[in-house]
Each structure stands twice: as structure tokens, then as C-alpha cells.
Amino acid sequence: MLTLRLALRNVLGTGIRAWLNALIISLALVVATWNQGLVSGMDEQAAQAAQAIEFGGGQYWQEKYDPFDPLTLDEAHAPLPPALQALVDDGRAAAVLVLQGSIYPRGRMRSILLKGIDPGQPILDFPTAKITADGGELPALIGGRFAKAVGLARGDSVTLRWREPGGAFNAQDAAVAHVMSTTVASIDSNQLWLPLAKLQEMARLPGEATLVVLARGTPPPAAPPGWTFRDADYLLRDLRELVKAKSYGRTIFLVIFLSLGMLAIFDTQVLAIFRRRREIGTLVALGFTRGQVIRLFTLEGALYGVLAVILGALYGLPLLWLQARAGFPVPAGTEDMGISIGERIYPAYSAGLILGIVLVSLLVTTVVSLLPTRRIARLKPTDALRGRMS
Amino acid sequence: MADDKLIRAENLVKIFPMGSSQVTALSQVTLSFQTGEFAGLVGPSGSGKTTFLNIVGTLDAPSSGSAFVLGREVESLSHREAAGLRNRSIGFIFQTFNLLPVYTAYENVEFPLLLLKTPAAQRRKMVMDALDWVGLADRARSRPPQLSGGESQRVAIARAMVKRPPLLLADEPTANLDAENSHHILQTMEKLNRQLATSFLFATHDEKVIGYLRRKITLVDGRVTRDENCRPRGAEGTEPC
Incomplete structure (x- = not known):
């Protein structure tokens, strides 16, 4: 002292x-x-x-889905199992179909991901409602950084090309319905968001999805066969x-x-x-x-x-x-x-x-x-x- | 071996290494002091006065020989025991006053009592008594830079005597003081010696101090050349120092 x-x-x-x-x-x-x-x-x-915006309360991945290997995407989709379909129908999950594709902005080819999501989904916090199909041109949602990189703006049309299950290529024009400003780069870079039903129809994969995003706070049911559950910790790793x-x-x-x-x-x-x-x-x-x-x-x-x-x-x-x-x-x-x-x-x-x-x-x-x-x-x-x- | 003498030194030798050679500061010094003495070690610079004081003050140890202070052998004391002995029983007065600079006069005097864990009320009385003794009760709140040389040395005396130690060691206490202050200080010390029976051992070559001594030990090149009792200023009897 x-x-x-x-x-x-x-x-x-x-x-x-x-x-x-x-x-x-x-x-x-x-x-x-x-x-x-x-x-x-x-x-x-x-x-x-x-x-x-991206992971929700965890995701169910189709077993062949590997986000780091785009070559797996052709096969990484499957019909939604009843358990997951029930969650989607209840508004406690959103299905996403991910496919490889290309766009041709200003005549140059660019490889991208085509992602289909239900425009009315309440799970992920980005403006999917902007791609509600109204029977006209195929609406597409893109991120601000990607839009800037490829020189696209709201209202522009762009040709999409994708491969159907049989191996044949198909193409269609899409109109940029909205350019979103997002903080999550992984829903922005090199990808185009389309209405899920339209993408399923274009790819001839009705009712199929690559992944299912669970709403936050929803207890995850056991993963159905052929699907793997990835929790938030895994996704945020x-x-x-x-x-x-x-x-x-x-x-x-x-x-x-x-x-x-x-x-x-x-x-x-x-x-x-x-x-x-x-x-x-x-x-x-x-x-x-x-x-x-x-x-x-x-x-x-x-x-x-x-x-x-x-x-x-x-x-x-x-x-x-x-x-x-x-x-x-x-x-x-x-x-x-x-x-x-x-x-x-x-x-x-x-x-x-x-x-x-x-x-x-x-x-x-x-x-x-x-x-x-x-x-x-x-x-x-x-x-x-x-x-x-x- | 303990005894009843205040200080007893036998064949005390102190050698300091100096580069590749050695300097002998004390050579076979044998001295003893009784309680109540007012004695001084005198001699030129380098004669070993301060070295002797440091050894009996338990600040240093002899190279050989033995020194007993208040019945304790200096070499056998641990650091902690030596610190305890200094704290309880030995007061030091230095040439340069050595007051703690950030403390007031009161706090400087209080310091040894804090180390002794003296209760606050008793401490306050003892500090004020000590300051009274040296005539500085009114400067209790002054800090060292606000005190003159004479006042600083008087505070140092108060600090040394506040715990009423049986032994006070004063190393050239007047070297930085003018004649008037020197006499004032020495008279204070003499009064302490007479009234409280505090023993004083000086190291000095100042004639003013020597004039007050009752015993003068002359050291030359680390050896005792004379040890004489003498008559202090104004007293009658033996020869004056």
C-alpha cells in the first residue's frame, strides 16, 4: 500500500x-x-x-452441388423431396436452381450462372419481386457491380444461352428488370437471377432445384436422401x-x-x-x-x-x-x-x-x-x- | 558475536576494484563506539571516512574483518535484515540532503514512520515534534525546492531522528552549507545528542564540525592514525578538537 x-x-x-x-x-x-x-x-x-441475403438459416444442397466447381452444375439438381417441398410451400424455405450459361452483352460472350428463384419468396432479403414474370420478356435481376462490369442497365436486353439436359444449347433474350445494389458480392458477380419457374421451364427441369434456403430460425429437418444440410456456421466459414x-x-x-x-x-x-x-x-x-x-x-x-x-x-x-x-x-x-x-x-x-x-x-x-x-x-x-x- | 557496544569494528578492510587494479579504502581498522558518543572520523578525501560509515550503516560490506552494529554483525545480515536495521535503528544525514523531491518537508519526515507502519495519529505527532526540534514546523508543507540549503538539511535531520534511532550517521553534513547554517545544524545535532542520547558518528573534514566533536578519529589512507577525546566548543576540560 x-x-x-x-x-x-x-x-x-x-x-x-x-x-x-x-x-x-x-x-x-x-x-x-x-x-x-x-x-x-x-x-x-x-x-x-x-x-x-444469401445463406438464410442454412441450406440443403443437392448432393452433387459444389459451389466451387461450376462443371458440377449440369448435374447438381434434383426434384425437391416432399419434406423440402413442404417447407417451400409453407414459406419457410426458398428453392434455387443454379445452372451454367452465357450472355452476350455488346456482342461479347461472358460465362455466368443462371439462378432461378421464386420472385415471391420471403426468405432472402433481395428484390426478387422485381422479376415477377408478366408474360412479356423474360425478366432478369442483376447486381450493380456485374451490371457495371458488363455495361448493362435496367431495361437493356441481353441474349442468354444455356445447355439443356440432352446437351443441346438453347438461347433466349432477357430484359434487365432491375439492377440491385447489394452488399453481398456472391449474389452479384457473374450471375443473372430469373424466375425459378421460367428457368425450370427453359432448362426442362420442372420442379427441380440445386439448393433450398431455409428461413432463419426454422429448425432444420433431417436432410432427405440425396441432399445435404449445410448450417450457417458451415456457410459462413x-x-x-x-x-x-x-x-x-x-x-x-x-x-x-x-x-x-x-x-x-x-x-x-x-x-x-x-x-x-x-x-x-x-x-x-x-x-x-x-x-x-x-x-x-x-x-x-x-x-x-x-x-x-x-x-x-x-x-x-x-x-x-x-x-x-x-x-x-x-x-x-x-x-x-x-x-x-x-x-x-x-x-x-x-x-x-x-x-x-x-x-x-x-x-x-x-x-x-x-x-x-x-x-x-x-x-x-x-x-x-x-x-x-x- | 554480539556485544553491548553500539559499534565495534575489528580489523576492517575494504578494497575496491578500480579497473585492473585495486584501491584499499580501509586497512585493518579497529574501532568501537559507545552509546551517546558525538564522534567524528576526520581526514582528507579518500581516507576511508565514508566507506567506514557505509559499512556501519549496513549499506556496504567489508572485504574482510568484522563490523558489529547494535549487536548485529553486518556481513551476516540479509538484504531484508539490513534494510530493517537501517529503518528501525540508524538515521542517515547526507552532504546533499537527499530529500525525496516530490514530497513536502512533512512527508519526507513522515517517510521512515510509514515504513515502520506507525499508526497515523502517533505518526503525525512524531513528525511535528521532529520538525519542531529542528525549528521548521512552519515549513511542513514546503517542498524541497522551496527550502534553503540549511532548511533542507534540518528537514533531513528531522527525517533521520523522527524514529528516535540510537545511531545517526552524518556524512559531511555541512559541506553544502554556509557558516551560519552549519553552526545552526551542529547545535541542533548536539542538542539531540544531549537531550535524546542519540549517538552521532560524523565523516567530515570541516573544521566547524570538528569543533563540536567530543571524540576525533583521524584516518589517513584507510588507517586510523589518531583516536582522541577532546573538549567540544565552549566546554571545559580536555583539549579542544
């Missing part, structure tokens, strides 16, 4: 220098929290967007790996930033031991053991961490709260890097995150403060009293 009191007095006694050190460390803390909060927010948002990979980069940035703060403490400690040699000698002469002196200096260093936490809380918490509410604008092109997020990221700060960063920095501060005090152990009190280093 005495040592703590002395340490506090010594730290506060250094005046502006103490607060400058604390400010530097607090900046590292606040930026670190913000940074990690951003990654958490991105992770949460991306997962939510992907679930709302790649996304989470991607976020994790990005967070490694941010962690390195965080370590560098935190190191700068720690360097300030280390430097202060080394300087303090050098400048306060006589004081160290006096403390020993008055009855302090070397261990107590080491504890005093370590505590002084650690107190910079505590001051930084207090200072950081004073200005950091309101800033982080504001940022969490207002969000952080996503730089253009971020979605092309594979992360599906909205136009703004809303950082997510959990108590665990804040507590974790605070504890880690207090621990690191203490260790960094302890390192220079090894010199005290080598310091002879008689030399220290004369202001000399041993």
Missing part, C-alpha cells in the same frame, strides 16, 4: 510528463479498441448480411476466415502502435532510474529493500497504464460510442476484396473486447516497466547515494 501510494505520488509529481506518457498510451488503447471493434463490426455485419485473415493484419498494426506507447514507458523508466539514482540510494538508506525499490519503479510504470486507461475512457468512450452509432464509411472497392458489408461499417465493441485490450495493455505496461528496473538490482546503494551507476 505504501509503495502504491509512493508510486502514485511520484508519477503525479512528474506533472505534464506523466500525462503526456499516459496520453500516448491511451491513444494506442483507443485506436486498438476502435480497430478491433471495426473488425468485430465488419465480421458481424458481413455475417448478418450474408445470412439475410469462409467469410469468417477472411475476416480473421484481415484481423491479423490489423493486429500487427495494433502491436506496432502499442509498441510505440510502450517505448515511451520504457524510455521514461530508463531515464527515471538514471535521473533518480540518488533517490534510490536514499530509499535504501531509509530502509527500503531492493525488491521494494524495484516494486516502486515497476508500479510507477504500470500506473502510466492505469492513467492511460482513465484518460482513454474519458475521451475514448464517447468517441467510440459516436463512431459505433454513426458508422465508418467503407472505402470504394472494399467489397471487391471479398468482404460483404454495407456502405458503412458499424464497429461493435463488446465488454470482453474492451476489457481484453485494457488487461493486455496493463500487463504489457507492467512488463515493460519491470524490464529497466533490473538495473536497480545491480545498483550499489553507496554508488546510488553519490549519484553514480554501478
Whole structure:
């Protein structure tokens, strides 16, 4: 208790220098929290967007379906089993038929995926209602990025070509009924959404689907034979790996930033031991053991961490709260890097995150403060009293 | 071996390594001091005065020989035991005052009592008594930079005597003071010695200090060349130091 009191007095006694050190460390803390909060927010948002727009509460895949191998698509479809059909009829699932095809925008061929979905489906949160067939031209829904890439706009016509089960190619014009703006790149890039019934008819696959998306919150029934159930964790695995990979980069940035703060403490400690040699000698002469002196200096260093936490809380918490509410604008092109997020990221700060960063920095501060005090152990009190280093 | 003497040094030798050679700071010094002495080690710089003080103050250990302080053998003390002995029984007064810079005069004097875990009410009384003794009760809230050299040294004396140690070691206590302050300090110390029976051992080559001593031990090149009782200023009897 005495040592703590002395340490506090010594730290506060250094005046502006103490607060400058604390400010530097607090900046590292606040930026670190913000940074990690951003990654958490991105992770949460991306997962939510992907679930709302693409994965739902899990998917039943026809057993030959492999999203990473387009060559399997010709055979990756089957009639809906009664159990899945019942879910679709109840509005608790949506069937999707995925086929390979090509389009010819401006006379150039482009390989794409043709995806059929019921325009009235209530499961996935994207504007499928825009492709309600009205007996006229075949309506198609495309994503904004793809539209931009191939130079298509709402109202444009484009020729589609696909292969029928017998192997013959067929073709038809489709009209772009809507260009959707979506945060989920995987329902946008190189694909055209068509009414399910029309695609089934075009491909001569009545009642067949490649996958069935389950509504969120619906308990998944056992997968029927020939179908495999993929839960949300499985479907989000790649996304989470991607976020994790990005967070490694941010962690390195965080370590560098935190190191700068720690360097300030280390430097202060080394300087303090050098400048306060006589004081160290006096403390020993008055009855302090070397261990107590080491504890005093370590505590002084650690107190910079505590001051930084207090200072950081004073200005950091309101800033982080504001940022969490207002969000952080996503730089253009971020979605092309594979992360599906909205136009703004809303950082997510959990108590665990804040507590974790605070504890880690207090621990690191203490260790960094302890390192220079090894010199005290080598310091002879008689030399220290004369202001000399041993 | 413990005994009833305040300090007993036998064949004390202290050798310091100096690069590739060695310097002998104390050579076969045998001395003893009784309770209540007002004694001084005198001699030129490098004669071993401070080294002797450091050893009996348990801040250093002899290379050979033995030193007993308050019945405890210095070499046999662990760091913790030596710190405890200094804390309870030995007061130090330094040439450069060595006040803790961020504390007030009151807090500087209070410090040894905090280490001794003295209860707060008793602590406050002891601190104010000590400051009263040195005539600085009104400067209790001043910090070291606000004190003159003489005042700083008086605070250092108050800090050394606040726990009423049997032994006070003073290393060149007047070296940084003018004549008037030196006499003031020395009179305070003499009063302490007389009224509280605190033993004083000085290391000095200041004639002003020597004038107050009742025993003068002359050291030259780490050897005791003279050990004499003498008459302090204003007293009658033996020869003055």
C-alpha cells in the first residue's frame, strides 16, 4: 500500500510528463479498441448480411452441388423431396436452381450462372419481386457491380444461352428488370437471377432445384436422401476466415502502435532510474529493500497504464460510442476484396473486447516497466547515494 | 558475536576494484563506539571516512574483518535484515540532503514512520515534534525546492531522528552549507545528542564540525592514525578538537 501510494505520488509529481506518457498510451488503447471493434463490426455485419441475403438459416444442397466447381452444375439438381417441398410451400424455405450459361452483352460472350428463384419468396432479403414474370420478356435481376462490369442497365436486353439436359444449347433474350445494389458480392458477380419457374421451364427441369434456403430460425429437418444440410456456421466459414485473415493484419498494426506507447514507458523508466539514482540510494538508506525499490519503479510504470486507461475512457468512450452509432464509411472497392458489408461499417465493441485490450495493455505496461528496473538490482546503494551507476 | 557496544569494528578492510587494479579504502581498522558518543572520523578525501560509515550503516560490506552494529554483525545480515536495521535503528544525514523531491518537508519526515507502519495519529505527532526540534514546523508543507540549503538539511535531520534511532550517521553534513547554517545544524545535532542520547558518528573534514566533536578519529589512507577525546566548543576540560 505504501509503495502504491509512493508510486502514485511520484508519477503525479512528474506533472505534464506523466500525462503526456499516459496520453500516448491511451491513444494506442483507443485506436486498438476502435480497430478491433471495426473488425468485430465488419465480421458481424458481413455475417448478418450474408445470412439475410444469401445463406438464410442454412441450406440443403443437392448432393452433387459444389459451389466451387461450376462443371458440377449440369448435374447438381434434383426434384425437391416432399419434406423440402413442404417447407417451400409453407414459406419457410426458398428453392434455387443454379445452372451454367452465357450472355452476350455488346456482342461479347461472358460465362455466368443462371439462378432461378421464386420472385415471391420471403426468405432472402433481395428484390426478387422485381422479376415477377408478366408474360412479356423474360425478366432478369442483376447486381450493380456485374451490371457495371458488363455495361448493362435496367431495361437493356441481353441474349442468354444455356445447355439443356440432352446437351443441346438453347438461347433466349432477357430484359434487365432491375439492377440491385447489394452488399453481398456472391449474389452479384457473374450471375443473372430469373424466375425459378421460367428457368425450370427453359432448362426442362420442372420442379427441380440445386439448393433450398431455409428461413432463419426454422429448425432444420433431417436432410432427405440425396441432399445435404449445410448450417450457417458451415456457410459462413469462409467469410469468417477472411475476416480473421484481415484481423491479423490489423493486429500487427495494433502491436506496432502499442509498441510505440510502450517505448515511451520504457524510455521514461530508463531515464527515471538514471535521473533518480540518488533517490534510490536514499530509499535504501531509509530502509527500503531492493525488491521494494524495484516494486516502486515497476508500479510507477504500470500506473502510466492505469492513467492511460482513465484518460482513454474519458475521451475514448464517447468517441467510440459516436463512431459505433454513426458508422465508418467503407472505402470504394472494399467489397471487391471479398468482404460483404454495407456502405458503412458499424464497429461493435463488446465488454470482453474492451476489457481484453485494457488487461493486455496493463500487463504489457507492467512488463515493460519491470524490464529497466533490473538495473536497480545491480545498483550499489553507496554508488546510488553519490549519484553514480554501478 | 554480539556485544553491548553500539559499534565495534575489528580489523576492517575494504578494497575496491578500480579497473585492473585495486584501491584499499580501509586497512585493518579497529574501532568501537559507545552509546551517546558525538564522534567524528576526520581526514582528507579518500581516507576511508565514508566507506567506514557505509559499512556501519549496513549499506556496504567489508572485504574482510568484522563490523558489529547494535549487536548485529553486518556481513551476516540479509538484504531484508539490513534494510530493517537501517529503518528501525540508524538515521542517515547526507552532504546533499537527499530529500525525496516530490514530497513536502512533512512527508519526507513522515517517510521512515510509514515504513515502520506507525499508526497515523502517533505518526503525525512524531513528525511535528521532529520538525519542531529542528525549528521548521512552519515549513511542513514546503517542498524541497522551496527550502534553503540549511532548511533542507534540518528537514533531513528531522527525517533521520523522527524514529528516535540510537545511531545517526552524518556524512559531511555541512559541506553544502554556509557558516551560519552549519553552526545552526551542529547545535541542533548536539542538542539531540544531549537531550535524546542519540549517538552521532560524523565523516567530515570541516573544521566547524570538528569543533563540536567530543571524540576525533583521524584516518589517513584507510588507517586510523589518531583516536582522541577532546573538549567540544565552549566546554571545559580536555583539549579542544
